[in-house]
Amino acid sequence: MSWSWEYLPSEEHVAGDAPAEFLGAAEQRAAELVRAAExxxxxxxxxxxxxxxxxxxxxxxxxxxxxxxPRIELVVICQLTPPLA
Structure with a gap:
């Protein structure tokens, strides 16, 4: 196996209508979390x-x-709360 990250239950459910800038920053941090966990x-x-x-x-x-x-080498993103406008 190799480490990865994913949205749970789905990207549509978790990310919803989050602003693109916030979503990009969150996904970048998810990749960093994968490297740290690895x-x-x-x-x-x-x-x-x-x-x-x-x-x-x-x-x-x-x-x-x-x-x-750790057992399935996965970082799970389960909730995003974008900044207030």
């Missing part, structure tokens, strides 16, 4: 813990909610 969990498939709890990032004035699932 360095932290060298072989995530052998991980035996319960995984990390939900975490939140401030991205371009908005918030990204995500969690890491």
């Amino acid at each position: 360095a932290l969990y060298l072989d995530g498939t052998t991980y035996e813990g319960s995984g990390e709890p939900m975490q939140y990032l401030d991205v371009a004035g908005g918030i990204v909610a995500y969690y890491v699932v």
Whole structure:
């Protein structure tokens, strides 16, 4: 396996009508999270813990909610809260 990220349940549901600038910044941070998780969990498939709890990032004035699932080498983006207009 190799690490990746995805929206859960879907990009349409999570990203909705988020502004393009915020969405781009959120996806860039998701890629950074993948690289960090890959360095932290060298072989995530052998991980035996319960995984990390939900975490939140401030991205371009908005918030990204995500969690890491080491066993399937995945960063899950489950909520985007764009900045207020």
